[in-house]
Amino acid sequence: MFSLRRLTSYLIRGVLVLAAGAMVLLYIQGSGGPPLEPWHTEKLDAEFTAGKADEIRDFDAYLRLEDEVFRQLQEEVYAHTAIGPGYALVRYSTGSAADPRQHRPDWNRSFELTAEVPAGGVLLLHGMSDSPYSLRALGETLNGLGYQVLGLRLPGHGTAPSGLASVRWEDMAAAARLGMEHLAARVGQKPIHIIGYSTGAPLAINFALDAGQGSASPIPASLVLISPAIGVSPAAALAVWKRRLALLPGLGRYAWLQIQPEFDPYKYNSFATKAAEQVHRLTRVVSERIAALGGSGSSRKLPPTLVLKSAVDATVSTDAVVDGFLKHLLPDRHELVLFDINRYAVKSTLLVDDPGPLTARVMTDATLPFAVTLVTNEDPESTMVVARQKVPFSAEVSMLERLDTAWPRGVISLSHVALPFPPDDPLYGERPPGNEDVLFLGQMSLQGERGLLKLPADWLLRLRHNPFYAYLERRVVEWVADPRAHGE
Secondary structure (H helix, E strand, C coil), rough: CHHHHHHHHHHHHHHHHHHHHHHHHHHHHCCCCCCCHHHHCCCCCCCCCCCHHHCCCCCHHHHHHHHHHHHHHHHHHHHHHHHHHHCCCCCCCCCCCHHHHHHHCCCCCCCEECCCCCCCEEEECCCCCCCCHHHHHHHHHHHHHCEEEEEEECCCCCCHHHHCCCHHHHHHHHHHHHHHHHHHHHHCCCCEEEEECCHHHHHHHHHHHHHHHHCCCCCEEEEECCCCCCEEEEHHHHHHHHHCCCCCCCCHHHEECCCCCCCCCCCCCEEHHHHHHHHHHHHHHHHHHHCCCCCCHHCCCCCCEEEEEECCCCEECCHHHHHCCHHCCCCCEEEEECCCCCCCCCCHHHCCCCCCHHHHHHHCCCCCCCEEEEEEEECCCCCCEEEEEECCCCCCCCCEEEEHHHHHHHHCCCCCCCCCCCCCCCCCEEECCCCCCCCCCCCCCCCCCCCCCCCCHHHHHHCCCCCCCHHHHHHHHHHCCCCHEEEC
């Protein structure tokens, strides 16, 4: 009995020592790294939330509230950030090269492009940590074709990363409802389409499902989903526990998955744990709603949906797009456009994870109920690009289109963030716009010692524009112009 008591005592002491050690380790990890700045800590409490929907009943009221949010941003963040040459790449330093207020319009704010006699309406929903700038180019093209375009700034975005520490996906969904109601008031019975990028995609799907069930209006005429966040890393489910750890004394940094310098005028580089948690919650809700549709009646009917995605995507899952979304929808109404890697430039021995098996599967599976287009090399020995298309329930290529373009030298793939930006984008494009006073964060060929630049090495590596944007834009325009051609 004495030995048993002693063993029990040793076990209890061991558990306590391990627990204490774990707490010390958590504290060390949670207290090191770059300091938190005002843009990480200051909460802008004027921001729109779903709980304010009773008082913010229309988009005009939303814009007035947005004005108040940006006034708070000036008082709480800009006014407390130093200025001068040492802060030339600090977004919140007044007058710096990264200060978005240097430009007109400020694409961090909601924008509306009007049409005298609208052909229809288009709602643009950007991704988590992004701003309305991300879909600006598509919006301007569609407006030039006669569409009333609303680029919505989602709550928590376009201001300071601290907005991501409190935003809920329900707040963003409530804002999307206001945007759709506003467009309906502007264009009447004309068709209204939603273009959703990254997290904006499940927001678009969620709205369309609500509209199909009669709890929202109007019903979208079509959906265009770019790099859609249909399935995210399972690690995102752990974000809620990390956020709860941040409530403990000394562990406040656990409220952030990533703390980086803020030099991008239209996108946060720092990423809050709460944001990852909300993306996971939203994708799970949408996946469950799609899986629960069942049957073959009208309850499964979503608007014609065009999905455009890079075969390699470090942010969201392509398999989830195929198996968790498109497979569950009614046939003959939807299409996946998949951008392959540069098969000429990259040999398989260099790849960590070749998407070849995935692209082969979607191109040879005769059971898929949606069309597939693969944008890829004409052959492995050529940089020229073609689009191979097959119709639903087929394993045969039905159309081959030569795109009269080639992979640019040194580019091996697209990325999650590249698709909606054209090569001539003045911020993220292929080359600087020609004005040395304008900040350029696009394609740069820089080599030297690590730790020298203010821009992180992995940030520089990631492609931020789409060399095949012209094809993407054409497909989007065709889809929006005639959704009836896609089963409507």
